[in-house]
Amino acid sequence: MMATMSQTWTIFTAVIVMAVQCCRGEKCCHIWSSAGPVVQQGSNFTVNCNFTCKCKGSMRSGHPPRPQTHTEINPALIYLNVTNITKKRTFSCECNCPTSLNPCGLDISTGYLPEPPKNISCTYKVKDNEREVVLCTWDRGRDTFLTNKVVLWLRTVSRNHTDGLVLNSKETALESASIPVSSSVQLISVWVLARNELGSAVSITMNYTLRDIAMPSTPVLGQPDCSSRECIIKVQHSVRTQHLEIQYRAEAQTWASSPDSVVQMSSVKVPSLEPYTLHHFRARTKFSTGLWSKWSTNISSWTQEEAPAKELDVWYAEPASDFKSLRVYWKELNISTAKGKIIVYQVRVYSPNSGPVSITNVSADTRNCSVPFCANCEVTVWACNSKGSSPPAKITIHHTKVKVKQFQSPEDMHVTVDRVTISWRKHDTAPRHAVYVVEWYPEGHKLEELRWVKLGRNDNHTVVTGIKPFECYEGAVYVLSNESLLRRTTFTGVTSLESAPVAGPSVQHKVEGNQVKVTWTEIPRGQRRGCLTNYIIYLENDSGHKKPYIVPASQRMHIIKGLSSVFYNLWITASTAQGEGPEGQKVKFLIQNETPLSPLIMCAVAATILMFLVCLCHSLEVKQRFWVYFQCLMLDVVPDPANSKWAREYTQEKGKISLQLSNSSVTAEEDEPILVDVEELPKQSIDICANVSSQLPRQTSLSPETEPAALLYPLTTYIKSFSHDSDNSDQPQTSLDTNTTGDYLSSHGPGDMDEEDQEFVDMLGFFPSHNFFMEHPEFGGKLTLNAVKIDCSDLFQNSEC
Template sequence: MATMFLSWSVFIAVTVLAAQLCIGEKSCHIKSTAGSVVQLGSSFTVYCTFNCKCKGSMYCDDPTTLQTHKDVNSTTISVDVVNITKSRTYSCRCECFSQLDPCGLDILAGYPPDLPKNFKCTYEVQKNESGVLVCTWNRGWDTYLGTRSKLRVRTVTGNHTDGPHSVSSTGTESLSASFALSRSVQLISVWVEVNNSLGFVKSSISNYSLSDIAMPLAPGLYLQECLSRKCLIEVKEPVETQHVQIQYTADQQTWTSSLNSVVQMNSSWSVSSLEPYRLYYFRARSKFSTGIWSEWSANISSWTQEEAPAEELDVWFTEPESDSTSTTVYWKEPNMSVSRGKIIGYKVGVGRPNLRAYNISADARSFSVPSCADCEVTVWARNSKGLSPPARVTTRRTKVKPTADVSVSTGNYSITISWRKAETAPLPAGYVVEWYPEGRQLQELRWVKLDKNENQTVISGIKAFECYEAAVYVFYNENSVSQTRFKGVATLESAPAAGPVVKDKVEGNEVKITWTELHWSQRRGCISTYSIYLEDSSGHRKTYSVASQERTYTIKGLSPGLYSVSMSASTSTGEGPTGEKVKFFIDQEAHSSLLLVCGILSVIVLFLVCLCQSSAVKQRFFEFFQCFMLDVVPDPANSKWAKEYTQDKDKMSLMPQQSNSSASTEEEEPILVDVEELPKQSSAVSMQTNVSSPLPPQTDLNPGTDPATLLYPLTTYIKSFSHDSDSSDQTQTSLDTNSTVDYISSHGPGNLGEEDEEEEEEEFADMNFFPSHNIFLDSLEFGGKLTLDAVKIDCSDFFQSA
């Protein structure tokens, strides 16, 4: 019996437990002291009570986070929530009944509703008898909770009051509600009611007169026609209004208005004061005699018609290069207000009045005028309606000394150029400032023309890490101009990005290095200097600094061996990396060949010196140089010795010079010299003797001998050198300074004493001829007989024998 009772007890317990599991019984109950909806920032306590004594725990959110709880009693725990910042979910679990569902609580956090902001109402008149009341407002702050808003409307018609009517709002941020009303309604009262789980608010009541908030619908616009200066627009309205406002713009940013009174519902209006060839946008709105303006209509657009260009082009030019006679003329693309139409081409005329015309495409901005270093160039712009006024530029300019003190300063992506005119300078007619990236004048030339009263301009849009050149032109009239040019202007700089590419050319013991400019994208500013690095095979390095404008450099005096050379470029901020190294070799043969040439020249000089010691060679050289003497020479017949000879013809004889030697003083037999005289024609000789046949082999020189016959070797002239006679003044004055004159003694070379030699040296010195110890005079030989008559020796014999 006891066993049966125990079995029934277990069965009942299992059955009850199974029943609980089937019905989903929870293991606990959870609640909050502030309820399930709380205000953000509030504090409260969450309690959890279990169905039995067990070790419980509380969690928050998903994924769950274990909370630090307090034990209230054996079956209850609690968690204090302080300054809640968002909605949360709390849950509790019991370890004893893990098979039961845990209990949980969702707590919503938010704010009570805010009073509506910017509450306003309008009455849209859609027909002449009725319209729609439209009210809008802003809900205020976000409550983070579900909020319900309603528009309440009360109407007054005569003495009758109707309402209030309730209309639910739509929208999220900006709420609105609409309510149909007859135009017979005179007054309305409106307000808004808002509520959520944390509270209820009501806006203040707004009272309106319906005529004060009446607004027509937006009108419709239709374009009829556009001319060059005005457009005709048709305005269509659903209801009759008293005012229409039309606005137009060319850029959809700045609108221009015109106010008109409406007489008819559908009418056309003229919008004037427009510019030719512009794309204009138009819009319109309308209003009753009272009330508010309607919404703007949809935009319509149209182009106005073209007109011929109104102004001349802005024209400038560059001076021709040194190797060219052509001039490049530039012009700026005219803006819409100048072109007054689509430019379809340009016309360039050269010369005046004989004009040579060239038609240029519309895309061109420059033209190279051939053979125009000194001419007048005229440029026109053409559209479908005609040509612009002519813009003339004269390449014939008279350059004068600059009279303006120009200064340059740089800013962030801008350059400021200012100048100050000298007090004594003439009044200028105007200024032109031009600028362009260094080395790209033809491609990117820019300029601005300034009035004579201006003294400064700011150039904007300057590229960073770019080097610029600029110039200021001061025009005093059409042709007179001064120019001040400056280079190396940059706003931002850094070290160059690369080094120059080097080329070498070895010549002997030197190397010529050439390089090209860095690409403008690698310069990173204005190049100030180049550095050349020369390194030999032992690693010894030399540096050479070169100015930025140079493109070649020669290194001389290099020893034989292997070398490498590289280069770098520098700006004002630093030096860039070096370029690729180029290797070259100085050959030993260069030095050997130089020494060989010097040796050969030395041998030749030594050979010539030794050769000149030969008497035959000296004689030939002497005869050769004699042939280059001038034909005008002193006349021996006018010498002092010849005059004395004519006075004492019968007594004169050629006596030897007395010397201090121990030789005999007795008179020796005169030495006779055989001379062959050849005919020679010369018109420059003061006395000329033509001989058709040679002289006898020997002629005795005695007192009876003809004085015109003289002893002489194969020279142009021979003068007797004696102790008693000197050259006359007449003879010396008649002697050409470039003539070569030889003198011999009357008693032959073998009888010359020391005193004779001294006198001979003195006289030779006076004649500006060979020195007294000339090698050509050491081996002269005499033979035959010579009279004192003026004779000529033909040098052709020398060349024939040669």
């Protein structure tokens, strides 16, 4: 009875305690692992939960927690089997207790046992006379995924071979550690112990002699003092060493040691450097035995300049059609040949006949220069820096009309995506010093993007790089000897990638009668997509009939003739070897044939003018005036009255007349000779109207048997004299010989003229309408030429024609 009461009291006490715990917010369970909180990866174990109250318990795992299938031993104890764990996991247990209790949880970590450290390496670092340490490094092996602790153990042996102290370094997770040692130590033994929650591992023991692993501290370099070929560098050491190594390199080059470095006290001289080059330097030291120190921090410095050592690579573009200027090109020198910063280029044109033609200074960022064209002149280019100029680069300018054999393309050409291989047949007769020059440039852009390469006589090909895709290139291969041009081979249509054009050209047109003149502009460079082969002009009439006209790619104009009077549509496309591009701009125009109205009007006007002229020709006065004008134009066909039929008959009827060109008196039927005065008039613009500019001889004797040796007056002079008739005689006082064309003498007035003579005078139209014949002059007394002087201005008065 007493025992039963005791058990009842115990249960009651337990219930009270559990109730109190629940009221305090305690956990409702206890959780643990059969393998502990840290397990090896891939292991198997169980997770157990013991509940503190009667409830329906459950187990969860993961993030977020998911229910797990567990095994129940009794209502207060459950467990979960975990197999092949590979990563850290979290487990929790919970139940529905009558009172609110917190669930319990457990974190399980997984990893590996540490591996024995390996590849142990120790260095005896001598920093100064008071600080000496042994620095050891090792390889800890694979990652354990756990927190590792490493202990470096060091056992020292002094000069008297007594055992030293075993030193324990700090635990560290690193792969290196250092331990101070005394300068009396000669030998050391080293091993490394690694451990984590799963266990520990120890390395093998390494034995060292300190003098074999002694390493001096890293040297410190001062700023170099450089000339063009060498630099002097100051070196600072913390301890005295026996060896020093200096290395240098230019930008983007590998390090090179200076075997001929000279150590002087605390400085070192580094020779054999390149002028005007940025050099980097570093140094390291070593005792007589032991290890080299670490490399010092890099320092840099420029060497000084020298005059350029090599001439420029020079070429030129052929002169323009006006031959007034040409463009000279050169390539930039690299740093090793420029030996300094180029500050200016100098270009000189020299004529072998007249000396220097021009000298031009060009800025350093320019690679070409326009100079006056001078056939067979020598162009020289220098590159100048602060220390001097380069050797002269010379090239002779040849006239484009020099006889060179032209080829359409080189003998062989191989094209790839980004490069072109150009081959040619060697010039067998070229001298030994002959060179080849290969030039290339985008089509139509020679002056802007000319590139070239010079090759030796034995070369027969070159690889042209930098070819842009969808770009058309052209160029030439030159053979030069002593700057004389021996041969030139041109090539065109070079491209790496090509497709049909993506645009058509813009069109302009001009209608001229039944034809149209079509002009167009080039397609933009980026839209050609290769080398153009031709243009196609499409002409479509209003009925829809379309006719193509194929034009070579080198033309920009075409005339289409013989078009009908209709409306037309016109457009142009461009083509490459890969196909035809899209249509360009369309234009519309009308062909309108000429009407026959204009020729009819012209014919009517011409007929009216002709009829008017015919009517004028029927007028006698118009005929006479026209004949006068005609005579003024025909100076050498003036009729000679002295040789007329009337003059001959008159001479035969009147008797003999004797005319002597001498100072003797005149023998005639009259007692005294007749004196004739001649007045000289100004010469007019029309020669037939000119008067005699000389006068007759005072005494003249005429004889029918005697002929003068020469004509007394020019043929273009016409003189007519009148003398009065004697009351007792009908014979004339003086007359001319029939061979004398300069004078016409008559004693007859107009009333004495027969009908034939009157017709002769009328035909000449010699006298104006108001001349002295119409005024009936009196004939009497001595007559001089002044009385019969003719003024030609009267011929044109009162003229209406």
